[in-house]
Amino acid sequence: MSTGNHEGIAVDRQQAIPLYHQIFLQLREEITSGERAFGSRLPTEQELSAQFGVSRITARRALDELAAQDFVERKRRVGTTVAFRSPAKPFQGDIDQAVESLLNFGRSTKVKLLEMERVPARAPIDEALRVEAGTPLLRVVRVRTFDRHPVGHFVSYIPVDVAGHMTRANLKTTPMLALIERAGVRIGAAHQTISATLADAALSAVLQVDIGSPILRVSRTVEDRQGQPVQHILAQFRPDKYQIRLDLHSPAIDAQLL
Amino acid sequence: MSTGNHEGIAVDRQQAIPLYHQIFLQLREEITSGERAFGSRLPTEQELSAQFGVSRITARRALDELAAQDFVERKRRVGTTVAFRSPAKPFQGDIDQAVESLLNFGRSTKVKLLEMERVPARAPIDEALRVEAGTPLLRVVRVRTFDRHPVGHFVSYIPVDVAGHMTRANLKTTPMLALIERAGVRIGAAHQTISATLADAALSAVLQVDIGSPILRVSRTVEDRQGQPVQHILAQFRPDKYQIRLDLHSPAIDAQLL
Structure with missing residues (x-):
């Protein structure tokens, strides 16, 4: 029995979209779709870099982009948590x-x-x-x-x-x-x-x-x-x-x- | 009286998407929407580079990407023409x-x-x-x-x-x-x-x-x-x-x- 979530995620090095932006897009989708709930923890830079097979700098840049757009909050010790609440229904x-x-x-x-x-x-x-x-x-x-x-x-x-x-x-x-x-x-x-x-x-x-x-x-x-x-x-x-x-x-x- | 078409096009240097890919996206949209008809001529590299304020190398790369995906055909003397036909209705x-x-x-x-x-x-x-x-x-x-x-x-x-x-x-x-x-x-x-x-x-x-x-x-x-x-x-x-x-x-x- 597997959860079926957060699986099969990957990046593609042959594409025009930078790797950090590919990771950003995917995490943003998981956040805005509700799959990653408000307040829940995101993987660490280290975990992301292992998961996607990218450098820690790339992983950090994806998290930075999420933080800059207020999808996540990054706190020392606590790590990165989802800061996005589903807005009043679109x-x-x-x-x-x-x-x-x-x-x-x-x-x-x-x-x-x-x-x-x-x-x-x-x-x-x-x-x-x-x-x-x-x-x-x-x-x-x-x-x-x-x-x-x-x-x-x-x-x-x-x-x-x-x-x-x-x-x-x-x-x-x-x-x-x-x-x-x-x-x-x-x-x-x-x-x-x-x-x-x-x-x-x-x-x-x-x-x-x-x-x-x-x-x-x-x-x-x-x-x-x-x-x-x-x-x-x-x-x-x-x-x-x-x-x-x-x-x-x-x-x-x-x-x-x- | 203006045509209202192909106006206001621009690229944004602050974005994660490479400039050539931005131009590709825009031209592809104009082609698949029917705004640029099958067989019609696309701007030359020189015209595109002036229009978007990018280098000719960037303009060429956008046209190359369109050609690689069969949206356009590039021929010496004739230039670049739209090779995409609207498919049988989706x-x-x-x-x-x-x-x-x-x-x-x-x-x-x-x-x-x-x-x-x-x-x-x-x-x-x-x-x-x-x-x-x-x-x-x-x-x-x-x-x-x-x-x-x-x-x-x-x-x-x-x-x-x-x-x-x-x-x-x-x-x-x-x-x-x-x-x-x-x-x-x-x-x-x-x-x-x-x-x-x-x-x-x-x-x-x-x-x-x-x-x-x-x-x-x-x-x-x-x-x-x-x-x-x-x-x-x-x-x-x-x-x-x-x-x-x-x-x-x-x-x-x-x-x-x-």
Whole structure:
């Protein structure tokens, strides 16, 4: 009988990511996932260096990086202990209670308008909105913050004929779909694809995370009642601040055969 | 009027990720997202080095890394062109058509059993399954492949009293929930949280991706009709092979006020 935890951990010397950062990533994951609880002891430098087959300097640098970001506390004699507490639950986009959850998200977060400009449609946006390449679109870039921490970054494209009611002023106070509805549009369906990506330099600056941090990515096209696309959004969330909650009930669950 | 594309790109010298790898990540994202189409030209080494403020050696190394992974082709005189074609759509877990989509996923992928062992419940699994720490659980690790490419990695925990019908042989051929039902359980609901993380060394080896690659992560607890948890799964997917498709219809969509 084995615990099955903290096993099979290793580093790979063939990779671009420095060894100390590989160890940092792995320990951080174990801490934020709850596998290493608040207050629990981390391995010593010596233990880590044996476990991963790296020098003590590398092991120390991984622990230093964890300490610098407040995931652990290092004390003489006591050693290194986990200082991270699971935050009050990250925002969850709850599909079952979509209305309540998203309204709540809107109410409790603040929106900041970063950019607003006309752009010609280009791949892959032209396809998503089903317009010719070059068709003029309004492009709006916003970031949502909660308690002054960035939560998500939103790049929206809207055909100009339904964007007439959008101004810098009312985009800060009024939901974008409400402004689209003012142009006479009746909202029909939304198609979303949920995926994962990495923060590049620009996104890492806006969301205040390291380059290469994991990002929860939602690509969404909203259509009117006739099935004509009226908005395409690329939403990128910090997974430590926002996750999607999705509940299934039988009989659909009977097909969840993974 | 600006295109809004390929702007604001930058690298950050304060980060653990080497500069050439930062540039690689960004260009790869632009290629796989479709922003840089198949056959289109990439900037030259000289243009990249000016754009990112790095040496030509660094720019060349980024292009070399893209070429080594077949994202681009480099030809004398012609320069560097995008060689990546969007693959036949990645698998999509479609919530609207959950039954069909997941059955299809099960039929067209192959499962490989990596580990099967008894383990004592530990954080955070004890909480998810609502059992005491130390309670014996069956832990099953599987990987699903399609066309010999790994798609997802699944770590499941099942209380031993409902795991009696699981053997190495039938786990390869029979859905896990079907085996749980053989123990007399009637499946009720499933609660899922969708997030993003990074591949660590162990996961990168199983899913055949680089360490630090983005991973789509689904944590799911399945309950019986009485609300008692009978299975907890951590599923980790390659986002280039599997994405979650989620469609919303009005009136719920009216609340999608982002």
